[in-house]
Amino acid sequence: MRPAAQKWLLGTVLALAAAALVAAAVAWFLHTHERVERQVPLPPAGEAVWNPLYALRETLRGDGVEAVTRQRLQPALFASATDDTVLFDTDPARLRAGEVEALLDWVARGGHLLLRTPRQGWFDGEDEADVPPLLHRLGVRELLPPGCVELQVRDEEPHVELCDGWRMRLEGVSPLRAWGDAQDGYAFVRLAHGRGVVDLLADFDFLANSRLDEATHQALARQLLAPRYGRGTVHLVHDARLDSLWWRLVRHGWPLWLPLALLLAGWLWRRAQRFGPWLPSPATARRSLREHVRAGGALLFRHGQAPLLYDAVREAFLARLRRRDPATAALAGEARVQALAERLQLPHYLVREALTRSGVQDRHTYFARVRTLIQMRNRL
Numbered sequence: 001m002r003p004a005a006q007k008w009l010l011g012t013v014l015a016l017a018a019a020a021l022v023a024a025a026v027a028w029f030l031h032t033h034e035r036v037e038r039q040v041p042l043p044p045a046g047e048a049v050w051n052p053l054y055a056l057r058e059t060l061r062g063d064g065v066e067a068v069t070r071q072r073l074q075p076a077l078f079a080s081a082t083d084d085t086v087l088f089d090t091d092p093a094r095l096r097a098g099e100v101e102a103l104l105d106w107v108a109r110g111g112h113l114l115l116r117t118p119r120q121g122w123f124d125g126e127d128e129a130d131v132p133p134l135l136h137r138l139g140v141r142e143l144l145p146p147g148c149v150e151l152q153v154r155d156e157e158p159h160v161e162l163c164d165g166w167r168m169r170l171e172g173v174s175p176l177r178a179w180g181d182a183q184d185g186y187a188f189v190r191l192a193h194g195r196g197v198v199d200l201l202a203d204f205d206f207l208a209n210s211r212l213d214e215a216t217h218q219a220l221a222r223q224l225l226a227p228r229y230g231r232g233t234v235h236l237v238h239d240a241r242l243d244s245l246w247w248r249l250v251r252h253g254w255p256l257w258l259p260l261a262l263l264l265a266g267w268l269w270r271r272a273q274r275f276g277p278w279l280p281s282p283a284t285a286r287r288s289l290r291e292h293v294r295a296g297g298a299l300l301f302r303h304g305q306a307p308l309l310y311d312a313v314r315e316a317f318l319a320r321l322r323r324r325d326p327a328t329a330a331l332a333g334e335a336r337v338q339a340l341a342e343r344l345q346l347p348h349y350l351v352r353e354a355l356t357r358s359g360v361q362d363r364h365t366y367f368a369r370v371r372t373l374i375q376m377r378n379r380l
Contacts, residue, residue, distance in 0.1 A: 043252070044209060048209055050240045051069055051209075051238060051240070052089065052207075052208045052209060052238055052239075053069055053087070053089060053207060053208075053209075053236040053238045054069070054209055055208075055209040055212045055213075056207050056209075056212060056221065056236060057069050057234075057236055059212065059218075060225075060234055064230070065229065065230055065234060066232075066233045066234070067233065067234040067235075067236060068233060068234075068235055068236065069236040069237075069238060070235070070236075070237060070238075071237070071238060071239065071240055072237070073086075073088065073090075073095065073099055073103070073237050075099060075102040075103055075106060077235065078106065078111070078233070078235055079102065079106055081111075081232055081233065082106070082109045082110035082111055082195075082196070082232075083110070083111075083228055083231040083232030084111060084112070084228065084232040084233045084234070084235060085111070085112040085113075085114070085225060085227075085228045085229075085232065085233075085234045085235065086103075086106075086111065086112070086113050086114065086234075086235045086237065087114040087204070087207075087225075087234065087235070087236050087237065088113065088114065088115050088116075088237045089116060089204045089207070089236070089237060089238045089239065090237055090238065090239050091118045091119060091132075091239075092115055092116075092117075092118065092132040092134045092135060093118050093130075093132035093133075095132075095133075095134055097133070100133055100134045100137065103134070104134075104137060104193065106196075107193045107194060107196035107197070107198055108193055108194025108195065108196060109194065109195060109196065110194070110195040110196045111196045111228075112196060112197055112198075112199075112225075112227045112228040113193075113196070113197075113198045113199070114198075114199045114201070114204075114224060114225075115134070115135070115198065115199070115200050115201070116165060116200075116201050116202065116203050116204050117135070117143060117165045117166040117168065117200075117201075117202055117203065118132060118143075118166070119165075119203075130143075131143055135168070135200065138173070138191055138193065138198055138200065139170050139171060139172055139173030139191065140168050140169070140170060140200065141169055141170065141171040142168075142169040142185070143166035143167070143168060143169075143185075144166060144167040144168070144169060144184065144185040145166070145167065146163060146164060146165055146166060146167065146202065147163070147167055147180075147184060147185070147187070148160035148161065148162065148163040148187075149161060149162055149179055149180055149187045149188075151216060151220065152216075153215060153216045153219045153220075154215075154219075156215055156216050159216065161187075161206055161216075161220070162179075162187040162188065162201060162202040162203055162206075163202075163203075164202070164203045164205055165187070165201065165202025165203030166185075166202060167180060167184060167185025167186060167187060167202065168185055168186045168187075168189060168200060168202075169182070169185050169186075170182070170186070170189065173191055175189040175190055175191055176190045176191065176192055176197065177189070177190040178190070186200075187201070187202045188200065188201050188202070197227050199224055201224075206220055206221070207221055297309055304361075306360050306361055306363075306366045307357065307360050307361065309366075309370070310357060310360040310366060310369060310370060311357070313370050313373045313374065314355065314357070314373055316373075316377060317373045317374075317376055317377040320377055320380050321340075321380060324380045325343065325380065328340060328343065336355075337351050337352045337355065340376065344376050344379045344380075345379075346372075346375075346376065350372055351372075351376070353368075353369060353372070354369050354372035354373050354376060356369075
């Protein structure tokens with residue numbers, strides 16, 4: 001068999017073996033694994049983000065009940081509709097006196113009002129809270145610290161509700177229905193007011209979008225809306241519960257800020273290798289000619305160039321002598337020494353030594369002769 005045919009046969013066998021191995025792996029995976037679906041809840045979007053009663057409104061509409069939501073009470077919208085229901089999921093202390101009167105007049109004509117206790121003060125560890133005027137008009141005399149109440153619906157597991165709101169203590173009124181006790185305070189009371197009814201609850205948290213899917217909360221909501229259910233419009237008044245921008249960035253923006261934070265930390269770590277003690281500022285350049293000349297002379301002296309420096313000083317003295325006393329400068333030898341000694345009032349031997357170049361390699365001799373030459377130059 002030719003070599004080319006052998007290579008082709010070997011490649012075909014290897015390809016068939018690889019295909020069989022892949023087919024066996026796929027068959028094993030399909031036999032041992034089962035395809036299942038998993039539901040992942042998505043974060044709320046649109047109106048459900050800021051409207052906590054959005055799910056309740058849509059549920060009521062799906063059941064054929066007309067329901068509307070808004071952020072202000074606006075009593076004029078339901079003043080003439082005594083079959084309507086108003087669920088006021090806002091702090092009742094924020095109502096003005098005129099709104100309180102209009103609301104109570106509407107309930108007295110047959111309306112159904114649902115209220116909750118205020119939220120402020122709950123985090124302060126206070127034993128009591130101020131009673132809003134509306135609750136005071138309905139017979140609430142004290143707001144006591146929160147406490148849970150048990151709830152069980154049909155075959156559901158028993159659990160607790162209304163844990164985050166104030167308990168209410170009544171005075172001078174008898175509730176139609178109550179949940180709790182008179183001593184520790186009620187978590188829920190239903191009061192008659194004229195031809196209408198008022199439901200006071202510790203909180204409305206069980207009506208929020210994220211909690212209304214539980215069967216117990218649906219049953220509790222249905223019982224609360226029972227007095228006028230299906231007979232009029234349900235007005236859902238709520239606060240806009242929007243998270244701050246910074247909190248939303250922390251919760252949902254981490255895929256962006258976390259890599260940026262890691263990059264910043266890495267850059268700081270790399271730059272930190274250069275950190276160290278403070279160094280003095282470098283000396284600024286100066287332009288003093290005297291300092292440069294002095295530094296140059298000191299450098300030449302350290303390198304054994306004292307004769308060269310002596311010659312420069314001697315030449316400077318002779319140049320001035322030629323300008324000031326050309327006659328003396330024209331002399332030579334001992335005659336010049338005699339003339340300079342008389343003119344400068346110096347000993348002859350000192351002038352003679354100052355004009356002699358030999359021996360200036362010695363440190364002391366050099367300084368003595370240069371000193372004498374400068375003195376002679378200054379006396380000309």
